[in-house]
Amino acid sequence: MSPIKDLNVIYIAVNEDGTFSQGDIIVGAVIFRLTKDVKVKSVSLKAKGDASAEWSNGDTKFISHWRYFKVKKYLVEKNDKDTVLPQGVNTLFFMFKIPECDMPSSYKGKGGRIVYMFEAKISRSWRWSSEAQKEIKFVSKSCPPTAQLMCPQSGSVSKTISGLSKGQVQLSATINKGVCSPGETLSVVAKIHNFSSKDMRPKFKLLQRTVYRCKKHTNITYKILFKMVGDIIGPNSEQTASCQLKIPDDAIPTLHNCEIISVEYDIKVYLDISFSIDPEVVLPLVIVPSRRAPIRPGEAVGQSEDEAETAETTSYSNVSSPAFPTGFGSVSTDPTQPSNITSGNSSQWPQGAASLGFSTPTFTVPSVQQPGATAQPAFVQGEQSPLYTSIYHYQND
Structure with missing residues (x-):
C-alpha cells in the first residue's frame, strides 16, 4: 500500500x-x-x-x-x-x-x-x-469586436405572400443593445405590417450556435435558450410586439478565439404564417462575462x-x-x-x-x-x- x-x-x-x-x-x-x-x-x-x-x-x-x-x-x-x-x-x-x-x-x-x-x-x-x-x-x-454592437441593433425584411392568400408582410425588429452579460434583460421590439389576408404570430428566440472543427470538417449544434410567442396579428393590420428577453444566468459567454471551438448567439424575430415561408430578422448578440470589459x-x-x-x-x-x-x-x-x-x-x-x-x-x-x-x-x-x-x-x- x-x-x-x-x-x-x-x-x-x-x-x-x-x-x-x-x-x-x-x-x-x-x-x-x-x-x-x-x-x-x-x-x-x-x-x-x-x-x-x-x-x-x-x-x-x-x-x-x-x-x-x-x-x-x-x-x-x-x-x-x-x-x-x-x-x-x-x-x-x-x-x-x-x-x-x-x-x-x-x-x-x-x-x-x-x-x-x-x-x-x-x-x-x-x-x-x-x-x-x-x-x-x-x-x-x-472579446470579439463589440464597438458596433454597443448601440441598438435593428433589421427589417419584407415578404410577398402569393397563392390563395395574397398580400405583403413587412417586419422590422430592434434590440436595445447587442452586448450583454448573463442575467441581463434585453428589450426586443418588433413592428409588423400585415397587408395580407392571413393571420400570423410574432415569435422571439435566443439561439446558441456551437461549432466544433477538425481540419476542414465541422460539427454544428443549435440550442434554443429563450422563446416567446406573441398575440395573433389579423389580416390588413399593423401592430408592435415587444419582448423582455433575459439572458440565462448560466449562459456560456461568446467563444470566438479558440481554433477548434466557437460559441455564438443570435436573436431571431420571425412571423409564423401557415403554409408560407416565415419572414425573419436575425440580430447578432455577444455575451461577455460579467466582470470582463472588452479588449482587443x-x-x-x-x-x-x-x-x-x-x-x-x-x-x-x-x-x-x-x-x-x-x-x-x-x-x-x-x-x-x-x-x-x-x-x-x-x-x-x-x-x-x-x-x-x-x-x-x-x-x-x-x-x-x-x-x-x-x-x-x-x-x-x-x-x-x-x-x-x-x-x-x-x-x-
Missing part, C-alpha cells in the same frame, strides 16, 4: 468567482501526507491549457486538439540520490503566472472542451507514481505537434512581464535561500506572496498527521530556476 496519502493541489482564488485570466499570478501549494519517511525521485507540478473536440459521423470519428501552453516545474528536483521526505504532512509552495497571450475561456460541452489544469506528480524508484489534478477556471479578457484580442500562433515537442526548453522571454516572468516562480524573494526542503509550519505562507500583494491564504490545511507523529510539514523555502519550462501552441487534428 502506498505511503503517500491525500495528494492535492490547492491555490488562492484572487477573484470572488474563483476565476483567473491571462497575466494573473496563482499562489498555491502541493500538499500530501506520508505515513512514513519516503524516498522520492522528484515532485513535479505541470500547468497546461488544452482544447479538444470529438464527434462521430456514421463510422467516421473526428478528433482535434489544440494546446495553448504547457509548463513543468520540479518542486523537489531530480538528484543522483533520492530525496527523503519526512513522515507527516508535506507542503510544497509554488507561484505560477498565466501566459499573457490570447487564450479562450474554460469550456465544457458535449462535443468538446477547453481545460486549464495543474497536475502534481510524485515519482519514486521502482514504484507507481502518485498523481493529482486541480482545474484552473480561466476567463479570457479577449491578441494573436495566437499555432505550431504542429512535432514543432511543439522540440520547443520544450523554450523560455518565456517573448511573453513574460519584466517584473515577474511567465510560468513558475520562486516562493522566496531572498536570493540567499538555498534550493532545498526544510521543515516548517503548514500555516506559513511564501515570502514572495506578500511582495506581490497577496494576503494570508484563505485556505487551511487540515490536521491529517498520524497519531503520535511529530514531524512538521515540509515546504520549499527557496527555489532555483526551473529545470524545464516551456510554452507553446500546437494543433493535432
Whole structure:
C-alpha cells in the first residue's frame, strides 16, 4: 500500500468567482501526507491549457486538439540520490503566472472542451507514481469586436405572400443593445405590417450556435435558450410586439478565439404564417462575462505537434512581464535561500506572496498527521530556476 496519502493541489482564488485570466499570478501549494519517511525521485507540478473536440459521423470519428501552453516545474528536483521526505504532512509552495497571450475561456460541452489544469506528480524508484489534478477556471479578457454592437441593433425584411392568400408582410425588429452579460434583460421590439389576408404570430428566440472543427470538417449544434410567442396579428393590420428577453444566468459567454471551438448567439424575430415561408430578422448578440470589459484580442500562433515537442526548453522571454516572468516562480524573494526542503509550519505562507500583494491564504490545511507523529510539514523555502519550462501552441487534428 502506498505511503503517500491525500495528494492535492490547492491555490488562492484572487477573484470572488474563483476565476483567473491571462497575466494573473496563482499562489498555491502541493500538499500530501506520508505515513512514513519516503524516498522520492522528484515532485513535479505541470500547468497546461488544452482544447479538444470529438464527434462521430456514421463510422467516421473526428478528433482535434489544440494546446495553448504547457509548463513543468520540479518542486523537489531530480538528484543522483533520492530525496527523503519526512513522515507527516508535506507542503510544497509554488507561484505560477498565466501566459499573457490570447487564450479562450474554460469550456465544457458535449462535443468538446477547453481545460486549464495543474497536475502534481510524485515519482519514486521502482514504484507507481502518485498523481493529482486541480482545474484552473480561466476567463479570457479577449472579446470579439463589440464597438458596433454597443448601440441598438435593428433589421427589417419584407415578404410577398402569393397563392390563395395574397398580400405583403413587412417586419422590422430592434434590440436595445447587442452586448450583454448573463442575467441581463434585453428589450426586443418588433413592428409588423400585415397587408395580407392571413393571420400570423410574432415569435422571439435566443439561439446558441456551437461549432466544433477538425481540419476542414465541422460539427454544428443549435440550442434554443429563450422563446416567446406573441398575440395573433389579423389580416390588413399593423401592430408592435415587444419582448423582455433575459439572458440565462448560466449562459456560456461568446467563444470566438479558440481554433477548434466557437460559441455564438443570435436573436431571431420571425412571423409564423401557415403554409408560407416565415419572414425573419436575425440580430447578432455577444455575451461577455460579467466582470470582463472588452479588449482587443491578441494573436495566437499555432505550431504542429512535432514543432511543439522540440520547443520544450523554450523560455518565456517573448511573453513574460519584466517584473515577474511567465510560468513558475520562486516562493522566496531572498536570493540567499538555498534550493532545498526544510521543515516548517503548514500555516506559513511564501515570502514572495506578500511582495506581490497577496494576503494570508484563505485556505487551511487540515490536521491529517498520524497519531503520535511529530514531524512538521515540509515546504520549499527557496527555489532555483526551473529545470524545464516551456510554452507553446500546437494543433493535432
